[in-house]
Amino acid sequence: MTGPGDRSGADASRGASSSGGGFRKGAFGVSGSGDTSGFGGLVRVEPGGAVALHSTDRPYGGWFDEVTDALIDAVGAATYAAAVQRVLVDRGEITYFVAREHLLTLVQALRDDDALRFELCSSVSGVDYLDSGGPAASAGRPRLHVVYHLTSMTFRRRIRLEVAVTVEDPHVPSVSSVYPTADWHERETHDMFGIVFDGHPALTRILMPDDWDGFPQRKDYPLGGVPVEYHDATIPPPDTRRSYR
Amino acid sequence: MTATGYDPYAGSRQTTEGRVYTVTGGDWDQTLGVDHSGEERLVVNMGPQHPSTHGVLRLVLDLEGETVTKARVVIGYLHTGIEKNVEYRNWTQGTTFVTRMDYLAPLYNEAAYCMAVEKLLGIEVPQRAQTIRVLVMEINRIASHLVGLATGGMELGALTGMTNGFRERELCLDLLEEITGLRMNHAYIRPGGVAQDLPAGVEESIREWLAVMPERLAGYHKLLTGQPIWQRRLKDVGYLDVTGCLALGVTGPVLRAAGLPWDLRKVDPYLGYETYDFEVPTADTSDAWGRFLVRMAEMTESLKIVEQALDRLEPGPVMVEDRKIAWPAQLSLGADGMGQSLDHVRHIMGTSMEALIHHFKLVTEGFRVPAGQVYVPVESPRGELGYHVVSDGGTRPFRVHVRDPSFVNLQATAAMSEGGMIADVIAAIASIDPVMGGVDR
Numbered sequence: 001m002t003g004p005g006d007r008s009g010a011d012a013s014r015g016a017s018s019s020g021g022g023f024r025k026g027a028f029g030v031s032g033s034g035d036t037s038g039f040g041g042l043v044r045v046e047p048g049g050a051v052a053l054h055s056t057d058r059p060y061g062g063w064f065d066e067v068t069d070a071l072i073d074a075v076g077a078a079t080y081a082a083a084v085q086r087v088l089v090d091r092g093e094i095t096y097f098v099a100r101e102h103l104l105t106l107v108q109a110l111r112d113d114d115a116l117r118f119e120l121c122s123s124v125s126g127v128d129y130l131d132s133g134g135p136a137a138s139a140g141r142p143r144l145h146v147v148y149h150l151t152s153m154t155f156r157r158r159i160r161l162e163v164a165v166t167v168e169d170p171h172v173p174s175v176s177s178v179y180p181t182a183d184w185h186e187r188e189t190h191d192m193f194g195i196v197f198d199g200h201p202a203l204t205r206i207l208m209p210d211d212w213d214g215f216p217q218r219k220d221y222p223l224g225g226v227p228v229e230y231h232d233a234t235i236p237p238p239d240t241r242r243s244y245r
Numbered sequence: 246m247t248a249t250g251y252d253p254y255a256g257s258r259q260t261t262e263g264r265v266y267t268v269t270g271g272d273w274d275q276t277l278g279v280d281h282s283g284e285e286r287l288v289v290n291m292g293p294q295h296p297s298t299h300g301v302l303r304l305v306l307d308l309e310g311e312t313v314t315k316a317r318v319v320i321g322y323l324h325t326g327i328e329k330n331v332e333y334r335n336w337t338q339g340t341t342f343v344t345r346m347d348y349l350a351p352l353y354n355e356a357a358y359c360m361a362v363e364k365l366l367g368i369e370v371p372q373r374a375q376t377i378r379v380l381v382m383e384i385n386r387i388a389s390h391l392v393g394l395a396t397g398g399m400e401l402g403a404l405t406g407m408t409n410g411f412r413e414r415e416l417c418l419d420l421l422e423e424i425t426g427l428r429m430n431h432a433y434i435r436p437g438g439v440a441q442d443l444p445a446g447v448e449e450s451i452r453e454w455l456a457v458m459p460e461r462l463a464g465y466h467k468l469l470t471g472q473p474i475w476q477r478r479l480k481d482v483g484y485l486d487v488t489g490c491l492a493l494g495v496t497g498p499v500l501r502a503a504g505l506p507w508d509l510r511k512v513d514p515y516l517g518y519e520t521y522d523f524e525v526p527t528a529d530t531s532d533a534w535g536r537f538l539v540r541m542a543e544m545t546e547s548l549k550i551v552e553q554a555l556d557r558l559e560p561g562p563v564m565v566e567d568r569k570i571a572w573p574a575q576l577s578l579g580a581d582g583m584g585q586s587l588d589h590v591r592h593i594m595g596t597s598m599e600a601l602i603h604h605f606k607l608v609t610e611g612f613r614v615p616a617g618q619v620y621v622p623v624e625s626p627r628g629e630l631g632y633h634v635v636s637d638g639g640t641r642p643f644r645v646h647v648r649d650p651s652f653v654n655l656q657a658t659a660a661m662s663e664g665g666m667i668a669d670v671i672a673a674i675a676s677i678d679p680v681m682g683g684v685d686r
Binding site: 072083090091093095119121122123125126127128141147149153156158160179180181182184185188206207208211212216223238 | 320321324328329333363364491492493494495496505506509512513568580617618619620622629631635643644646647652653655656685686
């Protein structure tokens with residue numbers, strides 16, 4: 001496929017991130033391009049990579065505090081403290097990082113409590129944070145995230161819940177008993193990321209064929225090259241092409 | 246089946262080519278243990294290639310006589326991995342992928358994606374670009390509703406509705422072609438604004454279209470609304486009330502036909518929709534008939550918005566000033582089609598080395614987007630179209646997930662059609678108006 005020289009750059013950068021690097025080399029993120037401008041020597045430290053590791057301090061501002069207080073009232077302070085690991089306010093959106101054991105308690109309260117009323121589950125999807133910069137994925141920093149977007153039609157508010165699990169133990173309770181619309185969303189997330197939603201009525205593949213092997217949206221899913229009809233020629237997979245690194 | 250004993254349904258014999266099995270079938274009764282004392286149950290597999298299923302949609306229907314006892318929906322026949330593909334292209338190139346999802350509402354995909362990227366970047370697009378976005382999106386809404394009407398009509402046997410719907414849709418597509426260069430899959434809305442300004446003379450074209458359309462829409466009322474057959478095919482068919490809609494996550498015309506005036510243009514305005522004067526049409530019938538009426542009324546409302554957008558167009562830039570993002574913004578139409586404007590090429594090739602480097606870096610690598618995640622919903626012709634976009638700070642999207650309204654609304658098929666007649670399944674699905682490109686992505 002690709003020559004040994006082409007691979008070395010990729011291996012070097014993977015090695016850097018797996019040793020807990022959390023930095024990015026070069027002004028434009030490209031390595032091995034023969035850039036002599038000096039910008040290639042820049043090293044920028046990015047503490048969390050794509051996952052912000054910090055928590056926003058209260059007050060969160062706007063109606064975020066109102067919702068958080070109502071949620072604490074609804075589930076109790078002890079449960080809230082155990083359930084919500086971090087809260088992040090970014091770009092006018094609030095994200096609750098939730099422990100999976102308490103997910104169902106939270107969504108039930110979020111849907112049914114009079115002060116919360118998140119009637120609509122807009123979307124459930126997954127994100128695989130492998131190689132996203134920052135410390136490498138570990139048991140303490142799981143790479144698979146399930147993201148729930150809930151909408152309150154009464155108060156016209158949107159919040160995001162995020163549950164992180166490891167690849168080795170990808171179990172999350174299904175919210176389809178609370179939000180029936182999550183049925184297909186969870187099937188898709190299972191199909192693409194291999195997350196197992198416990199309690200889902202029929203967790204099967206939905207977009208990929210039933211006998212498909214692997215979970216395509218995971219970041220380590222092999223992309224494959226395209227065979228071409230010329231002698232000794234192949235098109236390398238997109239992630240190993242020079243310009244896409 | 247045992248390997249050794251004689252099997253009457255899958256006998257085998259030795260040949261020179263090896264062992265050959267002859268499967269004769271007919272053993273379902275033994276295998277499934279169906280008793281004949283009950284009523285006759287028939288499983289019909291409809292689609293994925295069927296002219297009445299609104300695309301490559303497969304329905305597995307359990308029938309008792311003509312009554313549907315169970316409806317299961319199988320999707321995925323049009324899955325092309327767009328969400329995955331976007332992760333290997335830069336932010337600007339992402340537009341050309343997302344526009345191919347819901348191919349009847351391409352401009353909504355582009356707009357929602359670009360608004361998500363802009364929210365991550367923390368930039369605001371110029372006023373003129375916002376107005377142009379509203380303008381093209383509303384023309385697109387009319388085109389999309391017309392196709393929903395046309396294909397729905399065709400599936401129910403109203404073929405004149407089909408020919409008329411596609412005729413008027415062609416007028417909309419002509420406008421979009423004049424503005425963007427393409428009939429579908431425009432890639433016209435880009436992060437930071439739109440690809441290029443409105444061409445000269447398009448205002449007259451839109452005003453002519455605005456003059457023609459009300460009369461054409463009235464024609465649909467003449468052709469369909471008062472027609473007894475059309476009414477009987479739609480009334481009390483595909484019933485789903487507000488509670489059912491919310492439980493199943495159904496939004497758009499289906500929800501509004503159940504009586505809830507939930508329209509993101511009103512309740513969560515974007516692109517200055519709060520400044521336009523328009524109504525949110527609703528119905529209280531919760532059936533396919535109400536959805537038809539809501540879509541008809543929405544087209545009239547969209548015409549009002551297009552006219553207002555046209556009136557308030559002020560000269561100005563259509564792309565952000567920031568040169569580190571604004572690409573491509575120097576396009577023009579040459580003798581051989583659209584490309585970089587000659588002035589821009591002269592500038593970067595002849596006078597400024599800096600500009601050349603900048604152009605090269607921007608085109609080959611693209612711009613960086615600060616790390617984080619956003620969710621941006623817009624009201625597409627089919628409901629809430631939401632883009633969940635995650636950036637890791639790189640030149641490519643880290644993850645783009647699309648909450649496509651067709652995907653979510655299609656879950657309501659069973660609730661709408663179980664217990665009804667098989668012919669009404671067609672009407673129910675047509676009233677959801679799913680686009681399989683968006684469902685399967």
